[in-house]
Amino acid sequence: MAAQTGPVDCYSTAIGELWCFFLVQNTNEESIENPIGRVELLSEEGEELAGLEAFPLLNVLAPGQAMPLVAYLREPPSDWDSARGQLLSAYSLAPENDYYLDVDLQAVEIEIGDAGLSAQATGRARVAGDAPAEQLWVLAVAYDTDGKVVGVRRWESAGETEFVIWVYSLGPEIAEVELLAEARP
Numbered sequence: 001m002a003a004q005t006g007p008v009d010c011y012s013t014a015i016g017e018l019w020c021f022f023l024v025q026n027t028n029e030e031s032i033e034n035p036i037g038r039v040e041l042l043s044e045e046g047e048e049l050a051g052l053e054a055f056p057l058l059n060v061l062a063p064g065q066a067m068p069l070v071a072y073l074r075e076p077p078s079d080w081d082s083a084r085g086q087l088l089s090a091y092s093l094a095p096e097n098d099y100y101l102d103v104d105l106q107a108v109e110i111e112i113g114d115a116g117l118s119a120q121a122t123g124r125a126r127v128a129g130d131a132p133a134e135q136l137w138v139l140a141v142a143y144d145t146d147g148k149v150v151g152v153r154r155w156e157s158a159g160e161t162e163f164v165i166w167v168y169s170l171g172p173e174i175a176e177v178e179l180l181a182e183a184r185p
Contacts, residue, residue: 003024003025003026003027003028003032003035003061003087003090004024004025004027005022005023005024005025005037005085005086005087006022006023006024006025006066007023007084007085007148008020008021008022008039008083008084008085009021009083009148009149009150009171010039010041010083011150011170011171012076013170016075016076017072017073017074017075017076018041018072018073018076019070019071019072019170020039020052020054020070020071020072020073020083020085021068021069021070021148021149021150021152022037022039022054022068022069022070022071022085023066023067023068023069023149024037024056024061024066024067024068024069024087024090025064025065025066026061026062026063026064026065026066027063027064028063028092029063030063030092030093030094030095031060031061031062031063031092031093031095031100032060032061032090032091032092032093033059033060033061033090033091033092033093034056034059034089034090034091035056035061035067035069035087035089035090036053036054036055036056036069036087036088036089036090037053037054037055037069037071037085037086037087037088038051038052038053038054038085038086038088039051039052039053039054039069039071039083039084039085040052040083040084040085040086041073041076041077041080041082041083042080042081042082042083042084043079043080043081044079044081049077049079049080050073050076050077050080052071052072052073053071054069054070054071054085055069055070055071056069056070057070057137057139057152057154058137058139058154058180058181058182059100059182060093060100060182061090061180065180066178067139067141067180068141068149068152069085069087070152098185099184099185100182100183100184101127101128101129101131101133101183101184101185102127102128102129102183103125103126103127103128103133103136103181103182103183104125104126104128105123105124105125105126105138105179105181106123106124106125106126107122107123107124108121108122108123108179109121109122109123110122110177110179112174112175112177113174115173116169116172116173116174116175117168117169117173117174118166118167118168118169118174119140119142119166119167119174119177120164120165120166121138121140121163121164121165121167121177121179122162122163122164122165123138123162123163123179124161124162124163125138125157125161125162125163125181125183126161127161127183131185132159132185133157133183133184133185134184134185135156135157135182135183135184136156136157136160136161136181136182136183137154137155137156137157137181137182137183138154138155138163138165138179138180138181139152139153139154139155139179139180139181139182140152140153140154140155140165140167140177140178140179141167141177141178141179141180142167142168142169142174142176142177143174143175143176143177143178144169144171144172144173144174144175145172145173145175146172148171148172150169150170150171150172150173150174151167151168151169151170151174152167153165153166153167153168165179
């Protein structure tokens with residue numbers, strides 16, 4: 001299984017929590033399922049101060065798509081200097097699987113706020129075939145001008161198909177928002 005990983009981008013909140021985003025891109029010809037990673041917070045000397053599990057907000061990543069794995073720490077070490085990430089596991093998803101349904105996002109509109117610190121995505125998720133989706137998720141990933149992940153938000157539905165998602169930046173201004181979707185019968 002081949003997947004390309006990017007650098008880890010971490011942001012502190014006003015109350016001192018730490019959110020880290022570790023971008024994984026699927027370079028396979030088939031979808032991958034359940035990518036899990038590890039984020040290490042390092043001292044200036046490169047010593048590991050904390051190790052965090054990094055989880056996906058969707059279970060499946062289609063070929064060519066990228067999605068951040070997310071790690072959170074309520075009280076990070078005060079002397080951390082940098083972060084690095086490692087993809088620990090991901091599984092190839094057989095093309096003939098029937099556990100996930102194809103989703104098409106339609107009438108998508110994305111509006112970035114005047115200050116660039118928030119964005120709203122609206123649209124409709126259409127599930128292919130006749131099977132109703134018991135679970136439908138749409139993930140909004142906000143990027144800055146350098147292509148770094150600055151925010152994520154997942155919309156969940158058990159029947160609705162029209163979505164409105166607000167995503168907020170934890171750092172620099174939002175330059176672009178990408179949407180990913182997943183549905184299960």
